[in-house]
Amino acid sequence: MTPRDAQAPSTxxxxxxxxxxxxxxxxxxxxxxxxxxxxxxxxxxxxxxRFGVVAGTGRLLQQLRDFRFxxxxxxxxxxxxxxxxxxxxxxxxYRFSGTIRGxxxxxxxxxxxxxxIVEGTFAEAVVLETIALSILNHDSAVANAAAxxxxxxxxxxxxxxxxxxxAEQSAVAAARAAYIAGFDATSxxxxxxxxxxxxxxxAAHAWTLLHDTEEQAFRSQIDALGTETTLLxxxxxxxxxxxxxxxVAGTALxxxxxxxxxxxxxxxxxxxxxxxxxxxxxxxxxxxxxxxxAIAALAASPVDSYGVGTxxxxxxxxxxxxxxxxxxxxxxxxxxWVAVAKTSTDKGSKGGRKAAFRTLDEGTATSxxxxxxxxxxxxxxxxxxxxxxxxxVTLVEQGETDAxxxxxxxVAAARAxxxxxxxxxxxxxxxLSRSDPALPTVYTDAG
Amino acid sequence: MTPRDAQAPSTxxxxxxxxxxxxxxxxxxxxxxxxxxxxxxxxxxxxxxRFGVVAGTGRLLQQLRDFRFxxxxxxxxxxxxxxxxxxxxxxxxYRFSGTIRGxxxxxxxxxxxxxxIVEGTFAEAVVLETIALSILNHDSAVANAAAxxxxxxxxxxxxxxxxxxxAEQSAVAAARAAYIAGFDATSxxxxxxxxxxxxxxxAAHAWTLLHDTEEQAFRSQIDALGTETTLLxxxxxxxxxxxxxxxVAGTALxxxxxxxxxxxxxxxxxxxxxxxxxxxxxxxxxxxxxxxxAIAALAASPVDSYGVGTxxxxxxxxxxxxxxxxxxxxxxxxxxWVAVAKTSTDKGSKGGRKAAFRTLDEGTATSxxxxxxxxxxxxxxxxxxxxxxxxxVTLVEQGETDAxxxxxxxVAAARAxxxxxxxxxxxxxxxLSRSDPALPTVYTDAG
Numbered sequence: 064m065t066p067r068d069a070q071a072p073s074t075x076x077x078x079x080x081x082x083x084x085x086x087x088x089x090x091x092x093x094x095x096x097x098x099x100x101x102x103x104x105x106x107x108x109x110x111x112x113r114f115g116v117v118a119g120t121g122r123l124l125q126q127l128r129d130f131r132f133x134x135x136x137x138x139x140x141x142x143x144x145x146x147x148x149x150x151x152x153x154x155x156x157y158r159f160s161g162t163i164r165g166x167x168x169x170x171x172x173x174x175x176x177x178x179x180i181v182e183g184t185f186a187e188a189v190v191l192e193t194i195a196l197s198i199l200n201h202d203s204a205v206a207n208a209a210a211x212x213x214x215x216x217x218x219x220x221x222x223x224x225x226x227x228x229x230a231e232q233s234a235v236a237a238a239r240a241a242y243i244a245g246f247d248a249t250s251x252x253x254x255x256x257x258x259x260x261x262x263x264x265x266a267a268h269a270w271t272l273l274h275d276t277e278e279q280a281f282r283s284q285i286d287a288l289g290t291e292t293t294l295l296x297x298x299x300x301x302x303x304x305x306x307x308x309x310x311v312a313g314t315a316l317x318x319x320x321x322x323x324x325x326x327x328x329x330x331x332x333x334x335x336x337x338x339x340x341x342x343x344x345x346x347x348x349x350x351x352x353x354x355x356x357a358i359a360a361l362a363a364s365p366v367d368s369y370g371v372g373t374x375x376x377x378x379x380x381x382x383x384x385x386x387x388x389x390x391x392x393x394x395x396x397x398x399x400w401v402a403v404a405k406t407s408t409d410k411g412s413k414g415g416r417k418a419a420f421r422t423l424d425e426g427t428a429t430s431x432x433x434x435x436x437x438x439x440x441x442x443x444x445x446x447x448x449x450x451x452x453x454x455x456v457t458l459v460e461q462g463e464t465d466a467x468x469x470x471x472x473x474v475a476a477a478r479a480x481x482x483x484x485x486x487x488x489x490x491x492x493x494x495l496s497r498s499d500p501a502l503p504t505v506y507t508d509a510g
Numbered sequence: 511m512t513p514r515d516a517q518a519p520s521t522x523x524x525x526x527x528x529x530x531x532x533x534x535x536x537x538x539x540x541x542x543x544x545x546x547x548x549x550x551x552x553x554x555x556x557x558x559x560r561f562g563v564v565a566g567t568g569r570l571l572q573q574l575r576d577f578r579f580x581x582x583x584x585x586x587x588x589x590x591x592x593x594x595x596x597x598x599x600x601x602x603x604y605r606f607s608g609t610i611r612g613x614x615x616x617x618x619x620x621x622x623x624x625x626x627i628v629e630g631t632f633a634e635a636v637v638l639e640t641i642a643l644s645i646l647n648h649d650s651a652v653a654n655a656a657a658x659x660x661x662x663x664x665x666x667x668x669x670x671x672x673x674x675x676x677a678e679q680s681a682v683a684a685a686r687a688a689y690i691a692g693f694d695a696t697s698x699x700x701x702x703x704x705x706x707x708x709x710x711x712x713a714a715h716a717w718t719l720l721h722d723t724e725e726q727a728f729r730s731q732i733d734a735l736g737t738e739t740t741l742l743x744x745x746x747x748x749x750x751x752x753x754x755x756x757x758v759a760g761t762a763l764x765x766x767x768x769x770x771x772x773x774x775x776x777x778x779x780x781x782x783x784x785x786x787x788x789x790x791x792x793x794x795x796x797x798x799x800x801x802x803x804a805i806a807a808l809a810a811s812p813v814d815s816y817g818v819g820t821x822x823x824x825x826x827x828x829x830x831x832x833x834x835x836x837x838x839x840x841x842x843x844x845x846x847w848v849a850v851a852k853t854s855t856d857k858g859s860k861g862g863r864k865a866a867f868r869t870l871d872e873g874t875a876t877s878x879x880x881x882x883x884x885x886x887x888x889x890x891x892x893x894x895x896x897x898x899x900x901x902x903v904t905l906v907e908q909g910e911t912d913a914x915x916x917x918x919x920x921v922a923a924a925r926a927x928x929x930x931x932x933x934x935x936x937x938x939x940x941x942l943s944r945s946d947p948a949l950p951t952v953y954t955d956a957g
Contacts, residue, residue, distance in 0.1 A: 076700040077678045079671065081711030083699070088713070088734035094720050101716070126678070139703040147734075185720055192714070193673050193681075193698075201677035224526065226640050228830040230648035231524045231573070232679040234640075251640075252530070253523040256586040264528030266535070267639070269548070269837040272850040273541050273632055287535035287594075298852050373830055382824040383675040390716040403719040405745050 073133050074126045075157070079193045080145060083154070086186045087146040090153055095186040100392040100416050103165075103179035103195055105172065109207060109381035111497035114488065116210045116481060117178055118240040119202030120168035121473035123195055124464050130194065132157055159187050160462035164455045166419070168468065169243050169481030171488070172203075173431040175504045177417040178386065180455065185393070192388040200386050201233060204378035205240035208355070210485070211379070212371055213245025214493050215358040220368040222263050224250035224350065225376035237376040243477045245485075246375075259471030268322075271298040281311040293318035293348060296333070305333055309340045318346035318367070326351060327364045334365035354379050355495055392416050392437075402437045413506065420451035421487070421502075428487040431502050436509035520580050521573045522604070526640045527592060530601070533633045534593040537600055542633040547839040547863050550612075550626035550642055552619065556654060556828035558944035561935065563657045563928060564625055565687040566649030567615035568920035570642055571911050577641065579604055606634050607909040611902045613866070615915065616690050616928030618935070619650075620878040622951045624864040625833065627902065632840070639835040647833050648680060651825035652687035655802070657932070658826070659818055660692025661940050662805040667815040669710050671697040671797065672823035684823040690924045692932075693822075706918030715769075718745040728758040740765035740795060743780070752780055756787045765793035765814070773798060774811045781812035801826050802942055839863050839884075849884045860953065867898035868934070868949075875934040878949050883956035899934075 089095035108115050132140075132154040140146055140154070161183020172178055179195060181188045213221055223241040226234035226249075238254035248261040255262040266284055274280035281294050290312050296304030296319045308319055319337070321329055326349050337345050349361065350370035358369055378384075389412045395401050402414035415435040422430045432451055458465055467473065492501030536542035555562050579587075579601040587593055587601070608630020619625055626642060628635045660668055670688040673681035673696075685693075685701035695708040702709040713731055721727035728741050737759050743751030743766045755766055766784070768776055773796050784792050796808065797817035805816055825831075836859045842848050849861035862882040869877045879898055905912055914920065939948030 074678070076703055077673070077681065078699050079673055079697040079711055080699055080702075080709045081697065081713055084712050084735060085714065085717050088717070088730050089720065091734045092726075092730040094730070097720060099720070136703070139699070143702065143709070145699070145709070185716075189714075189716055192716075194678055196674035197676060197678040197681055200675055201680070226524070226526055227643035227835075228647055228832070229644060230677065230680040230683055231521070231641055231644040233648070233677040234524065234644050236677055250526040250528065252525050252527055252586070252592070255527075255590065256523055256583075262527045262590070262592070264526055265531050266528055267532065267636075268852045269632075269636055269639075270532045270535070272837045272852065273536065273544060273546070273840055275842055279539075283535050283539040283541070287538045288531060373832070377829040382829040383820055385675070385820070388674075390719045393720055395722055405715045405719065 071129045073131055073136055074129045074194060075132045075136050076139070077194050077197065078190060082190045082192055083140065083146050083150065085189055086153065087150040089185055090150055096184050097394045099183065099185045099188050099390055099394075101181040101188050101192070101388055102177050102391045102412075102417065103181070103199060103386055103388045104175055104177055104412075105384055105386045107174050107385070108500055109204060109378070109383070109385050112207060112211070113492045113494065113498050113501040115172040115203060115384065116206035116244050117166045117168055117170045117172050117199070117203055118206035118243050118477070119198040119236070120165060120458065121468050121470070121477065122202065122236060122239070123198045124458060124469050126194060126198065127159060127191070127459070127464065130159065130191070153186065157187070157190070158462060159183065159191065159459070161187055161459070162457065162461060163459040165458050166454050167456055167477065167480050168473065169477035169484070170454060171484055173500045173502050173504050175413065175433060175506075176431055177419050177433065177455070180417065196386060196388050200384045202236055202240040203384040203386070204382055205237045205376060206244040207381065207384065208379035209241035209244035209246055209375050210481070211355040211495055212358055212375060215355045215362070215495065216369055217362070219366065220247045222246065222248040222250065222368065222370045223375055224264070224370045225372035226251045228373040229376040234376065239474060241375050243474060243481055245481065258474045260474070265293045266295050268295060268298045271295065277304060278307050278311060281308055285312050290315045291317035293320050295320045295322060297321055297323050301329060301333065302336065305336045306340070309337070309342050309345075314340065314342040314345070316342055316345045318348055320348045320350060322350045324351070326357070326361060330361070330364045330366050359495060387412070400437065418509070419454040421454055422451045423487060424450070426487060427489050428502055431504045433504060433506050434509050435506055518576045520578055520583055521576045521641060522579045522583050523586070524641050524644065525637060529637045529639055530587065530593050530597065532636055533600065534597040536632055537597055543631050544841045546630065546632045546635050546837055546841075548628040548635050548639070548835055549624050549838045549859075549864065550628070550646060550833055550835045551622055551624055551859075552831055552833045554621050554832070555947055556651060556825070556830070556832050559654060559658070560939045560941065560945050560948040562619040562650060562831065563653035563691050564613045564615055564617045564619050564646070564650055565653035565690050565924070566645040566683070567612060567905065568915050568917070568924065569649065569683060569686070570645045571905060571916050573641060573645065574606060574638070574906070574911065577606065577638070600633065604634070604637070605909060606630065606638065606906070608634055608906070609904065609908060610906040611904050613901050614903055614924065614927050615920065616924035616931070617901060618931055620947050620949050620951050622860065622880060622953075623878055624866050624880065624902070627864065643833060643835050647831045649683055649687040650831040650833070651829055652684045652823060653691040654828065654831065655826035656688035656691035656693055656822050657928070658802040658942055659805055659822060662802045662809070662942065663816055664809065666813065667694045669693065669695040669697065669815065669817045670822055671711070671817045672819035672821075673698045675820040676823040681823065686921060688822050690921060690928055692928065705921045707921070712740045713742050715742060715745045718742065724751060725754050725758060728755055732759050737762045738764035740767050742767045742769060744768055744770050748776060748780065749783065752783045753787070756784070756789050756792075761787065761789040761792070763789055763792045765795055767795045767797060769797045771798070773804070773808060777808070777811045777813050806942060834859070847884065865956070866901040868901055869898045870934060871897070873934060874936050875949055878951045880951060880953050881956050882953055
């Protein structure tokens with residue numbers, strides 16, 4: 064693994080305590096070194112949606128670099144007697160040296176899709192459960208919602224501006240996930256810096272309220288930001304706001320923003336007024352409590368772009384993707400390979416190593432094909448499914464991360480990949496109503 | 511303000527772009543230095559609940575210390591031409607030098623409660639909008655849900671274990687907020703280290719699946735963690751799991767955990783089986799998709815403690831508290847004091863400086879009393895409401911933070927404060943059903 068940034072804080076305690084107590088017991092009974100396969104997947108799509116969007120992978124890879132138990136972390140674990148002295152020694156030397164394959168960031172997923180497959184010893188793989196799930200569950204929940212909004216918006220630009228409705232670091236991750244799933248920009252400056260996402264925004268109601276008149280506020284904003292700026296015209300009376308905006312800026316005004324009211328009616332009235340005043344090129348942005356349904360309902364309205372806040376950062380009703388991280392195969396005492404799965408209840412999973420393919424018919428996706436193996440053999444059903452697109456790529460090989468999936472370049476690649484694979488979806492997958500998944504998940508045995 | 515930790519990364523770009531463009535324009539027209547009062551409040555309680563719980567204040571104070579524009583931040587803003595050269599110079603010297611009063615962390619709130627009141631120049635106060643809202647909206651959403659779960663659980667211990675269903679840093683903040691609102695422990699180790707919260711957890715299903723038999727898994731866990739540990743008994747057959755657990759551990763086994771199935775039925779069966787086996791002191795913990803309603807439904811079941819995941823970290827249906835940050839008063843061009851508010855629509859706010867009190871009748875809260883002032887005068891209605899408890903404390907005075915609200919000590923104080931003020935609530939406030947707020951918000955004029 065590439066050396067971690069010396070500045071970066073450790074991510075190793077972003078972990079549930081039971082992972083370390085299991086390592087403690089496994090080091091004691093010798094099972095810590097058993098080779099294991101853990102799988103990260105969703106049992107269902109959140110919110111009865113038709114497809115999911117994988118997001119967070121690139122963030123996980125970066126945080127994996129910083130997943131080291133340093134002096135501070137070890138001191139806490141020691142002071143609070145979380146684990147034994149032997150386990151502290153093991154953790155002090157911890158670095159993930161296994162292999163992670165997974166879906167590319169931006170890829171679509173369906174129930175049972177093996178989004179991440181982590182292979183390594185029990186001890187090195189079990190400890191990644193929480194951080195992997197935290198990142199993938201949050202980011203994919205946002206991406207799932209964002210993709211639907213992007214479909215609803217069609218060609219109209221879509222900006223994420225929900226930072227204030229998400230915890231401060233989640234806000235940055237949410238901006239990133241929304242961008243991957245089709246948004247065009249964000250209000251969040253850190254998302255711009257860290258991930259290369261275009262940022263936007265001009266003024267809040269506070270700007271108008273700060274000034275003694277709306278006209279003074281508009282005039283100052285034009286002076287500072289130019290005629291191309293967007294003026295927020297709904298602080299007092301919207302009709303007067305539009306009239307003042309054009310009187311101050313002229314008909315070359317870039318745009319007006321509406322942040323309240325019954326948007327279809329208000330947008331139509333504002334458009335008519337702008338056109339009457341000769342400001343036919345002045346654009347209208349709307350930003351009031353939009354979600355995918357509200358965006359769809361505005362499709363016929365004279366709106367030029369959308370800003371979405373709360374609903375995208377909170378997953379539009381499904382704030383977590385609900386993915387789980389399960390042991391699906393391991394070595395037994397004799398070194399043999401065993402597929403394993405919880406069997407007691409409804410929360411079962413499918414044991415065995417997996418490979419995954421999207422079958423296509425003339426370019427349109429027809430199924431999520433998951434090939435299950437009980438053993439170590441190579442999983443290469445592509446030969447039997449020549450039209451199937453392989454979904455798994457190697458993200459980490461023997462501890463070495465593929466840097467191509469990280470950073471701003473990784474985000475740009477994920478966004479492009481998402482746009483490409485979304486084109487494969489059948490038309491029915493694009494509807495917003497609640498439904499079964501758009502593709503069936505089909506399991507087949509290897510060999 | 512106390513010097514920031516040299517290690518801590520800057521929080522200054524956790525900010526919406528429009529805050530900086532407003533500063534840019536305000537520096538140009540001279541309004542940047544107008545004295546302003548911004549107020550952070552909720553227009554309603556999320557999820558039609560009966561009260562809200564303030565959380566995040568201590569985190570905000572710590573992040574405010576790191577809210578500085580350093581070389582990296584300024585370079586990004588310069589490279590992307592977010593603001594002018596003059597504004598970069600202003601930001602380079604930025605440090606909040608104003609005053610923040612607010613509700614204590616752990617305090618209850620109602621619609622319109624002035625949870626934070628930020629006074630300073632326009633430029634120094636407007637730029638805190640996003641970070642203040644991000645932290646308070648997230649943490650209070652979790653605390654709102656957690657308080658209801660804590661009420662439903664009564665005297666039974668309650669652990670937060672939802673890290674996997676929240677973004678990795680939000681998970682730490684969520685554990686903290688849940689603890690303040692009445693939870694007793696968390697699975698999240700970083701929450702333990704950073705905020706002094708007790709941590710818990712023993713083993714996952716992967717532990718049982720790792721071993722060739724359930725018995726071997728239980729035996730190893732007992733060997734490593736002692737008989738006092740909690741065994742997870744639902745990987746295969748629950749009845750066999752319980753029998754195996756007691757056979758291996760003896761009747762002194764600390765506890766068993768059930769993570770699936772129809773909990774009231776399963777808990778009753780497990781309790782009866784444990785008692786039959788003589789393990790009458792072995793405790794039962796349940797952890798499967800609980801929320802406040804499921805906890806309440808288990809009140810008559812033989813359950814000893816609860817672990818709550820998804821629902822608490824996602825606010826149990828209300829993942830953001832929906833608070834806003836609004837300019838409510840400012841100086842005009844002549845230096846006079848003006849109460850301001852958006853007036854166009856349903857999203858209006860109440861202008862003017864505020865003070866806040868909880869009126870009490872024989873120790874039971876009767877109203878949220880908000881005293882509104884149009885001017886600079888002292889707001890001291892306590893003399894007229896001798897039974898009213900003042901709700902605002904000074905968090906930051908001329909840039910100096912009151913350190914008593916920060917760190918693990920701040921968390922402990924907030925948790926104690928919450929427990930105390932929750933005792934003031936009328937009984938009707940403790941019901942879980944959707945309702946109007948339990949207390950009316952009453953506005954009165956100062957003077």
